Amino acid sequence: MDAEVQEDFREFVANRSSALLKTAVLLSGGDRHAAEDLLQNALIKAAGRWHRIDEPEAYVRQILYRQQVSRWRLKWPRRELSVPELPETGSGTDASSAAELRLVMRAALARLTARQRTVLVLRYFEDLPEADVARLLGCSVGTVRSTTHRSLARLRDLAPELAALGPAGAEQQPSRDFSPVEVRP
């Protein structure tokens, strides 16, 4: 990395790190330390080919997402233990209970697997269509759809407080039930 490229890299980090860190925090389920590690790793990878990257921010974001779902960052919610009990909430629709519900949701999101959380961030925070998410993560649209479905179902499992909410569009497939049992010949 020559001096000019390095200066360009520093400038990018100074200007865009805060925004990138926000995404990394969402991907890490609110764990700031994990988010910094994630961003640092992504930037290290990007630094190696900085002079060849046309759109640095898109590139770094893609590394962030892919790191989260890559084969070594496997599906066990490794930071689950750092999350306290889900806060209790009352019911109702006033502003305070809506805020409480968001806290409950935040805690539940933290307990998803990295892969599940990443798909939800892309779908609902970045508002990307399923096909774009699939392209970004290098998987099929079917995988995006099933992961979204399973993640939303898992959120309901983790936080019974969410039961009062209406069904989501992505939840129209069979739920986590015992029937029907699929038996292939």
Place this chain on the structure above:
Amino acid sequence: MNVEELVRDSLREQADEPMPVQPGFADRVLTARRRRRTRTLASVAAATAAVVAVAVAVPLLDSGKDDVRLASEMNPSDIIAHPDQTPPRDLIAAGNVALASYYTWSTVKQTDDRGTAVRTYWLLDQKTGKYVKTTKWSYIAVAPGMRTAAVLEKDLPAQRIGLLDLLTGEVERWIPVGRGVAGVEFSPDGSKLVATTYSTNPDLRYRADYDSDGDGKKNDWMPQFGQSGRTGFYVIDVESGEGSWSEVTYNSQDLNVRQDFAFSRDGKLVYSGLTTAPHMQYYDFEGNEVPKPANEEYVHWFNDAGLSPDGKLVAGGYAGDNKQSASELLDPYTGKRVTKVRGQQLLAWVDDKRLIAWDIPPGSNEFHNRLVLVTIGSDKVVPLSGFRKGNDGAAGRWTPIFAER
């Protein structure tokens, strides 16, 4: 409001919070990059006895290997059962857990009175969703996520650990080890491996001079109890391939000949089973004996399922009668029975309420069992596989290996 809207609102609220980055973050990144490059180059250059070198650098982002279409993910059904299949041919799964592999035993005779017990594995082909027989490996551990398996070649103890891509069936990386390894296990998050080292093959068998299985024939092969050649363990970081070896000595009278190490629930310690009380001994990564973690006081290596995902229950032993099979679930801190659940032997937690177990029909032969899904607070038993045939140790009897899908 529905769940999707709440997810959206919660994420946006979280992202709106100020997120200042420490000054000098760019320098930190550049310094870390320099260190990492130096370390990778150094470890490729020289593998010492205690340090495991990186065989190949971590694949680059755009190598195309991230195009993941795993059979275990393509089918999102909560329960995928094949009650007509024994041994299974097609993917079996419940919730986030799937049957990743299974194996059968056979004894390969070396001399008249000595042989080697050999595992033949059937491993899930992530392209087709079918279990495919392989005789290439002497030992297999499947990582959570079921994308990768750690494999050992024939003739234990092995001098390198392979990382097998379950989508391509190819070993994508070898991790050389200075000391012979005969068992490997992934940490719960899949980031680390514990590899148990032995001075001799722990799967050696000797012709027993008595009729062990009671079939009237003196034709049984037994391990030489009390003569474990276990020497210690490596803890290896999967991504970098780096790790260190710790010597562990223990009275071999209290060990099975094969007594592999495995990780504690939090992945911060390793443990070994013992054949006598206290049944479990924990170690830090330097090989120092440490007390049991409080939540694992009542975890026993011979009860496969262990702690529930939320850590509130630990699987216990058989607690049924001749009318109905049942196993007990204990409080992990007190060891007191909290409840019972159907099933002869609890194998793996599916979620906080459900487990995969072996089960038998009431009153039948204890060896005539099949995989089932059982639920706390319910008598409902959902068959997942067909019944196993033969007595314990009989040829063709399969042993399941589960992983998170």
